[in-house]
Amino acid sequence: MLFTIEHTVTALVCLLSAFVIQRIYKKELPYEENNTKVNGIKWFGWAIFIWGIGSVIQLLGVKVFGLSATHKLLIYSGVTVSLLNSMFILLSLPSIEHNKFRPMVVRLVQRFTEKEFIALFSGVMGIIAFVFIAASYTNVAISNNFIWLIDIPISIIVAFSLLNELNKAFSNRQMKFMYLPSFALFVLIIVAVSHRIIPQDRVVTYIDQEFWTLTGMITALSFKFIYILLFSILLYSWKFLTEREMKQSQLEHLNSENLKLSTELDKLLIANESHLDTIRSLKIKVETLTESSKIELSQRQKEVLTFLAKFGDTHSYTQIAEEMNISVDGFQTHIHQIKKLLNISGSGGKEQLIEFARKEL
Incomplete structure (x- = not known):
């Protein structure tokens, strides 16, 4: 029951959110000169979309094909979804704007083009995953917790990089009150990761199994929702600041143009006064010449x-x-x-x- 609730809610929320975010991306793309900024929206949407697809796969495997929730095929698909999600989050990090120093992970992502990074990440993770699958698929002695070890280091690195970038961005935008939800996201990701690798047969000797499963479900849902919330706030603040900067730039441009026009007007007024003085002087000279040229007859x-x-x-x-x-x-x-x-x-x-x-x- 809890399995169905978790993956149904995740699929609905993530797929709907991903659709809305991709619509925002399509709308903003023609108006944004810097593609790095707007591409962050795209990868953010893909990270959420892959979560939704992962939950759909889990539901189909259990409800349609009758597989166990702990079946290795579903574990492999879960690891794949998690790795893809990590890759998309990493691709979105360079678009998080701030004026502070970028950590090594983000600088590594920036060093490559998007296609190069996807190829590199997929190649390295594909090789590691193949080794894990080959070693564990027919070996019943290898537990599902061992399979998740492929994803654990990547998830922790991504979680730490995400926390770092979010805090810098919120600090740069005078939104330090967002440090707490950012840290909460980091903690929930660590808890979710720990929940995957801790053997359940050992945990149930100390904690009720239903409580342990409920904790895993709540943690998984919570960190996904907080992730969506934080990036939505970041996206809104980015859009708000971009519009404000655009208006400020337009105001500065208008002020500059107004100053130029005022200067030109002053020059024209001075030139006009000079021409008027010249005309007055010529008129006086003409009148003088006219007076002097009058013929006085007796x-x-x-x-x-x-x-x-x-x-x-x-x-x-x-x-x-x-x-x-x-x-x-x-x-x-x-x-x-x-x-x-x-x-x-x-x-x-x-x-x-x-x-x-x-x-x-």
Whole structure:
């Protein structure tokens, strides 16, 4: 009964959590430039997914194929699932962000590409597992506890590395209150590991068998749930900090652009003031030149031009002089002075005088 409850709950929770996490990964992948960060979500989801698959295999073996829970095939599958889970957790560790020194295990994972690490880990563990399987499958004297020795060192190393990285990440994010659940996860993993290797026939002489089985079930479920919880909190805090950093970066960019625009505006205002000063100066010069270039004619010269404008097309200078009742020489003198003031010379001077007279008078 306890076996069924443990693996049913584990399968449902882990498979559902893995599905949600992989959906988050697919959603975040197009928006994240640094694939190392978002790949941590993927491997975290795979670690939980393999737990769920392991429980499904255990249920099928016992409920469908009628195998004993202690059958060596189920023990082999359990060890394989545990090793795969350790590998996926190791692959997720480099994505846990903090500014502190990385331990040797994480640096070793970072030294290889993901495919290289998977090939290396699978190769080494496959060789060790083959030796254990070959030595134990037909040998009834070898207990299941001995088979689990393949996984025990790896699980302890992974548990310690996970505790170290989680605490550094939570410390870096001002979340030191998460140290306690991180340490609880580490302790539960150690207890679960110890539960696998301690021979049950020896334990039952001191502890009730049902209590020992219940302890194993509670421990297995608890450390899986805490693991999911801690990584969910870490994922949420990572997302929250990423969005905050993005907004801060956008704010800094906008402030920088605003400063540049303000500087450009100041330059334009200064340039505009300079142009306005130049325009004012040119206007004053034009007005000065206009004033200085005005032609001051005497009253008699204006009168000569008036008669020239009126009769110039049909009368000669002599006839116009007669109309004005002045001598021809006097009229010619006035014409000469006007031409000099207007800077008129050469043939056609009469026509230019007539045009000026009609326009200005």
